[in-house]
Amino acid sequence: MTREMTGAEMVIEALADQGVQHIFGYPGGAVLPIYDALFQQEKVRHILVRHEQGAVHAAEGYARSTGKVGAVLVTSGPGATNAVTGLTDALMDSIPLVCITGQVPTHLIGNDAFQECDTVGITRPCTKHNYLVKRIEDLPRVLHEAFFVAANGRPGPVVVDIPKDIQFAKGTYVGPQNIKHKTYTPRLKADIEKVKAALELMSRAKRPIFYTGGGVINSGTEASHLLRELVKLTGFPITSTLMGLGAFPAANPQWLGMLGMHGTYEANMAMHDCDVMICIGARFDDRITGRLDAFSPGSRKIHIDIDPSSINKNVKVDVGIVGDCGHVIEDLTRLWRAAGVKTDQKALKDWWAQIDKWRARKSLNYRNSSEIIKPQYAIQRLYEATRDKDVYITTEVGQHQMWAAQFFHFQEPNRWMTSGGLGTMGYGLPAAVGVQMAHPKSLVIDIAGEASVQMTMQELSTAVQYRLPIKIFILNNQYMGMVRQWQELLHGNRYSESYSEALPDFVKLADAMHAHGIRCRKPGDLDEAIKEMISIDKPVLFDCVVDQKENCFPMIPSGRAHNEMILGDAAENLDEAITEEGKMMV
Amino acid sequence: MNTTATTTHYPAATTHERAESHTLTVLVDNEPGVLARVIGLFSGRGYNIDSLTVSETEHQKHLSLITIVTTGTPMVIEQIKHQLERLVPVHRVVDLTVTGKAIERELALVKVRGKGEHRVEALRLADAFRARVIDATTESFVFEITGKSDKIDQFVELMLPIGLVDVSRTGVVAIGRGAEAM
Ligand SMILES: Cc1ncc(C[n+]2csc(CCOP(=O)(O)OP(=O)(O)O)c2C)c(N)n1
Numbered sequence: 087m088t089r090e091m092t093g094a095e096m097v098i099e100a101l102a103d104q105g106v107q108h109i110f111g112y113p114g115g116a117v118l119p120i121y122d123a124l125f126q127q128e129k130v131r132h133i134l135v136r137h138e139q140g141a142v143h144a145a146e147g148y149a150r151s152t153g154k155v156g157a158v159l160v161t162s163g164p165g166a167t168n169a170v171t172g173l174t175d176a177l178m179d180s181i182p183l184v185c186i187t188g189q190v191p192t193h194l195i196g197n198d199a200f201q202e203c204d205t206v207g208i209t210r211p212c213t214k215h216n217y218l219v220k221r222i223e224d225l226p227r228v229l230h231e232a233f234f235v236a237a238n239g240r241p242g243p244v245v246v247d248i249p250k251d252i253q254f255a256k257g258t259y260v261g262p263q264n265i266k267h268k269t270y271t272p273r274l275k276a277d278i279e280k281v282k283a284a285l286e287l288m289s290r291a292k293r294p295i296f297y298t299g300g301g302v303i304n305s306g307t308e309a310s311h312l313l314r315e316l317v318k319l320t321g322f323p324i325t326s327t328l329m330g331l332g333a334f335p336a337a338n339p340q341w342l343g344m345l346g347m348h349g350t351y352e353a354n355m356a357m358h359d360c361d362v363m364i365c366i367g368a369r370f371d372d373r374i375t376g377r378l379d380a381f382s383p384g385s386r387k388i389h390i391d392i393d394p395s396s397i398n399k400n401v402k403v404d405v406g407i408v409g410d411c412g413h414v415i416e417d418l419t420r421l422w423r424a425a426g427v428k429t430d431q432k433a434l435k436d437w438w439a440q441i442d443k444w445r446a447r448k449s450l451n452y453r454n455s456s457e458i459i460k461p462q463y464a465i466q467r468l469y470e471a472t473r474d475k476d477v478y479i480t481t482e483v484g485q486h487q488m489w490a491a492q493f494f495h496f497q498e499p500n501r502w503m504t505s506g507g508l509g510t511m512g513y514g515l516p517a518a519v520g521v522q523m524a525h526p527k528s529l530v531i532d533i534a535g536e537a538s539v540q541m542t543m544q545e546l547s548t549a550v551q552y553r554l555p556i557k558i559f560i561l562n563n564q565y566m567g568m569v570r571q572w573q574e575l576l577h578g579n580r581y582s583e584s585y586s587e588a589l590p591d592f593v594k595l596a597d598a599m600h601a602h603g604i605r606c607r608k609p610g611d612l613d614e615a616i617k618e619m620i621s622i623d624k625p626v627l628f629d630c631v632v633d634q635k636e637n638c639f640p641m642i643p644s645g646r647a648h649n650e651m652i653l654g655d656a657a658e659n660l661d662e663a664i665t666e667e668g669k670m671m672v
Numbered sequence: 673m674n675t676t677a678t679t680t681h682y683p684a685a686t687t688h689e690r691a692e693s694h695t696l697t698v699l700v701d702n703e704p705g706v707l708a709r710v711i712g713l714f715s716g717r718g719y720n721i722d723s724l725t726v727s728e729t730e731h732q733k734h735l736s737l738i739t740i741v742t743t744g745t746p747m748v749i750e751q752i753k754h755q756l757e758r759l760v761p762v763h764r765v766v767d768l769t770v771t772g773k774a775i776e777r778e779l780a781l782v783k784v785r786g787k788g789e790h791r792v793e794a795l796r797l798a799d800a801f802r803a804r805v806i807d808a809t810t811e812s813f814v815f816e817i818t819g820k821s822d823k824i825d826q827f828v829e830l831m832l833p834i835g836l837v838d839v840s841r842t843g844v845v846a847i848g849r850g851a852e853a854m
């Protein structure tokens with residue numbers, strides 16, 4: 087379909103053709119023509135945020151909970167620079183976004199015009215790709231290409247910078263049919279010989295482990311189903327990164343919990359002692375590996391990733407498979423069945439017995455209290471109160487985020503939205519806005535810290551405006567708890583600037599913002615208060631006053647190995663749980 | 673595009689002077705990121721780069737020389753010069769087109785494939801252009817040619833019908849005539 091229209095109209099047309107129903111944004115001089123075009127149509131709904139960072143996080147939440155490309159619209163200059171944190175966040179966590187930025191007219195570019203900034207220059211390192219469109223003839227192609235690049239291969243954010251004169255200019259719109267990028271054609275199907283080599287290693291494994299990540303979730307819900315099948319078929323244990331939670335159900339006995347810096351004892355010990363590691367859609371990030379030269383020293387490693395540059399980046403692997411997780415898992419499953427693989431049952435039984443010993447340490451144990459709400463307890467109660475509900479969780483960044491990952495259990499993909507790679511405080515509230523927009527009937531909860539939530543607090547107004555009944559569940563410990571924990575660990579308990587002074591009265595704040603406020607101080611009142619929160623059909627700001635001093639365990643201090651974990655004092659002290667090698671290193 | 677002037681708060685474009693080609697040499701500290709800064713300046717401000725070469729010239733002093741050929745109106749060219757001068761690792765910028773007495777050279781490697789008459793013709797032309805044969809097989813030559821860019825353009829064009837396969841060009845390097853330093 088080709089039609090004459092203005093550049094601004096092309097933007098709307100392309101968004102609609104790409105299946106965009108919601109776009110998060112904020113107007114300004116350099117995007118007024120696009121806002122005018124938005125005003126005159128009903129295909130694409132605009133959600134007005136309160137800060138452009140919020141628009142990008144909302145689009146991230148939208149994208150992660152739906153599997154679709156998130157869309158953002160911001161003006162030039164400050165609009166674009168405010169979006170930078172969100173774009174970087176999306177790049178680090180491989181979230182598909184298209185962010186349209188207005189730009190000063192082409193004849194003023196480079197002149198330091200009002201609200202000009204070098205948007206493509208600034209966003210080059212924090213996007214998967216970006217474009218400055220200087221000719222109306224290029225606009226339709228670039229818009230469609232942007233969606234293709236954002237969604238295909240390893241997903242990521244794409245910026246399209248459109249000068250104002252191009253928005254006014256008239257041209258011929260071209261639909262998205264046959265948009266194929268000239269150079270970018272990521273590989274989906276893997277080299278079958280490599281898959282066979284992986285199968286060979288897996289079939290002879292004595293102490294195998296699956297280590298999966300956000301790539302499985304990005305690959306689509308089908309990949310998560312295939313993963314379940316493969317894990318069941320093999321009988322191997324499975325752990326996952328923070329980003330991958332939900333791809334495999336936490337209720338399944340083969341699940342070892344999350345791994346990494348605040349992962350479970352059993353997951354990290356199994357990673358350390360395994361003889362075959364099957365990494366699917368994860369990237370050997372430093373929060374996962376700890377000390378690199380001591381990372382899983384005795385294992386042969388298989389790495390499946392759609393991004394060739396992820397393979398052998400941090401950790402040298404034995405079999406690197408480039409391809410889409412879903413496709414590769416399917417191949418593996420098919421070949422495993424066809425070959426009628428017989429695993430070493432005796433070895434696997436011993437391996438599971440060892441894992442059970444590690445599990446018996448109960449590394450997530452904590453000392454509960456009847457006087458004061460322990461943050462872990464709060465998450466447990468929240469989980470219990472919502473486990474039968476259609477629930478989506480977002481988080482901010484800090485201790486509360488780790489406790490959420492440890493104590494809230496996910497059975498399905500796309501239910502857990504957290505800032506993993508960049509660790510952006512202020513992510514959770516706007517992300518919840520985006521999730522709720524995509525799932526109006528579902529229960530959407532931002533598990534927050536009192537410090538983080540203040541970074542993007544203003545988006546509560548967005549939630550109120552669009553009647554998005556998000557629940558902001560603040561674990562208020564009056565500290566930047568994660569900072570305080572590190573200060574205890576590394577800086578002699580000198581709590582430099584990590585106390586949350588002058589906190590707002592969150593209940594009154596909620597009131598002032600036309601939301602609902604709840605405060606809870608006593609463990610005995612918690613269940614009732616959570617029930618109230620869920621029952622209210624409005625945004626709720628829940629001030630859960632928790633123990634100020636609680637720390638997050640278990641923990642691998644950075645620069646240490648997996649078998650050098652620090653366990654909380656409530657963990658079971660079972661001597662035989664530590665391997666001989668482990669004892670030497672602790 | 674008249675609408676622009678009436679419906680936005682931006683001033684309209686001024687009528688354009690004629691664009692001309694200029695050759696600039698830029699003496700910079702050879703530190704990481706310096707080339708990215710120079711290129712970023714051009715792309716960020718919408719200036720053209722027709723040719724760009726860079727190499728370390730004084731190892732001891734960690735100096736590199738960048739030669740840029742760009743097109744723009746005299747006003748834009750002056751802006752470019754000032755913008756380059758403003759970059760922290762830049763020592764000096766000379767617009768050789770303005771100083772007016774510069775020598776420019778470019779080197780190209782040109783691969784040609786052909787048999788019989790075509791081989792003879794290729795060698796004849798190479799001779800006329802003082803291009804040297806630096807690789808040969810029974811069906812191909814690689815020529816090395818130096819000179820001004822238009823001479824190279826011309827050579828490449830003549831090789832096209834004979835069987836041009838690949839061209840690799842260094843881009844322009846330039847230096848001022850006479851005894852003075854830049
Ligand atoms: C934008 C941003 N600034 C700084 C940090 C560093 N940082 C990580 S966690 C944290 C404290 C978070 O405090 P709070 O939200 O109260 O969570 P808690 O750890 O207390 O649960 C800080 C400052 C960050 N992750 N993001």
Ligand SMILES: [Mg+2]
Binds near residue numbers: 484535537564565567
């Ligand atoms: Mg806190």
